[in-house]
Amino acid sequence: MFRHSLTKRTLATVATTEKMLPKKYGGRYTVTLIPGDGVGKEVTDSVVSIFKAENVPVDWDRIEVSGVDKTEDVKAAVESLKRNRIGLKGIWHTSPADQAGHGSLNVALRKELDIYANVARFKSIPGVKVKIPDVDLVVIRENTEGEFSGLEHESVPGVVESLKIMTQDNIERIARFAFDYAKRNERKQVVAVHKANIMKMGDGLFKNLVQEVGEKEYPELDVGNIIVDNASMQTVAKPHQFDVLVTPSMYGTILGNIGAALIGGPGLVAGANYGRDVALFEPGSRHVGLDIKGQNVANPTAMILSSVLLLNHLGLSTSAERISKAVHEVIAEGKSVTRDIGGTASTTEFTEAVINKLAVL
Known part of the structure; x- marks a missing residue:
């Protein structure tokens, strides 16, 4: 978590300050959840299941953005993020064929909330052949x-x-x-x-x-x-x-x-976006996965590790460390990994393997 004195310089450059830390009610945090397009629902469902198994003190404020005209849904997402100041998001699809002037919803959301900094770390994961x-x-x-x-x-x-x-x-x-x-x-x-x-x-x-x-x-x-x-x-x-x-x-x-x-692929990259008032966590590589939507084969690692960054942002470092360790151990063992990294496991099977690993850590 980034904590700085509220000088002019840090207000201009630091993603998280005391004034924008999410509010905690009854020992729990409310986090905006935006599943996104493509495999977004499948991989965010994986995070929800893991948080439930780990008893993470997070309640989800779910915002579905769908249909032809997504304007009102995007407004709801903006208002939710303004309230909660923190979110977990799948990637929204931007079609090159769209000539209606809608543009990228991802960019529009960042500009509306001044979420100005994107951070993606590309770090080799033991067990993934590269x-x-x-x-x-x-x-x-x-x-x-x-x-x-x-x-x-x-x-x-x-x-x-x-x-x-x-x-x-x-x-x-x-x-x-x-x-x-x-x-x-x-x-x-x-x-x-x-x-x-x-x-x-x-x-x-x-x-x-x-x-x-x-x-x-x-x-x-x-x-x-x-x-x-x-x-x-x-x-x-x-x-x-x-x-x-x-x-x-x-x-x-x-x-x-x-x-x-x-x-090893987009399914492994965690990402975070920071602004003056909002922190938004999403996979660090811009892939929606429309071609594998609904097939239960997507690798949820990127979304899970993005949620680990979210937990660290909230100061829930113990849960963050446990979930990160469980994911890395499952991948290193290679028995329940998805096909993009050489395995045959489904999204739900990988998720279950992580939950089972957490039970013995």
Whole structure:
């Protein structure tokens, strides 16, 4: 849990402060639960079952977002998160074929609540076969602007203009968040990912401000920068050279998919999103799983480990440690793992194995 004095700087850069910690009633917390699309319901159901078995003091405020017009449901999700200040969420599907102007609900939710920092850690898990072992890489991306500003228009027929917004305040905010994260987690290096050789003003501003914040305010940490296409190649070839990467929105999504591939797939990556008032936990790799929806074959590990981050945020470290240990032991044993990591177990069978493991820890 991040606890800081309420200075101007920490209010601008720290995801969780005393004023936004979730309220506790009768020894229990109320957490917004948004299952999402695709396999979202299956993997969030896994978390609900595990929390029940572990007697975690959490009550769920479930928000279903479905149907053609999701506007009212999204409003309900926003209001729930404003009340509870913490949530667990599956991924909402954004169709490239949608020409109605709805855009990404995921981005809209983050912008509405100013959930500006996304954190995904790509760490090798014992028992999962990978080509490059011992990966441990963190990608922190700005959630609310850049290419994901969502500002597009057709100026004349056949000509579309998309606005990429980069602002000093938001760049400095995500930079300080990344450096603060590195300090808290005993990381030694923060590298800004950019395309300033082409987008000299927008990405140039990002590169220069991250460098400036690092050198002036965090002299104990190494700070560097790398062009996004080179970063992609280097992450695939030599991921161990990186510690924390801080990126604008689109580049973080790209590197996040590379990170997921390095450690065994999107079903293994936990993620968290932080804002001034709300913390929202969801899988760290942006995959909905529409192709396997309803088949009971999805790997719930990413969602379970995201819920572990949620528990740590609430200060429920004992339950967090137990659930994390149970998941890692089940995967290491390899008897009840899902097919994406070489097993034959269903989602429910994996969940039951974790619950059984908790019973003997």
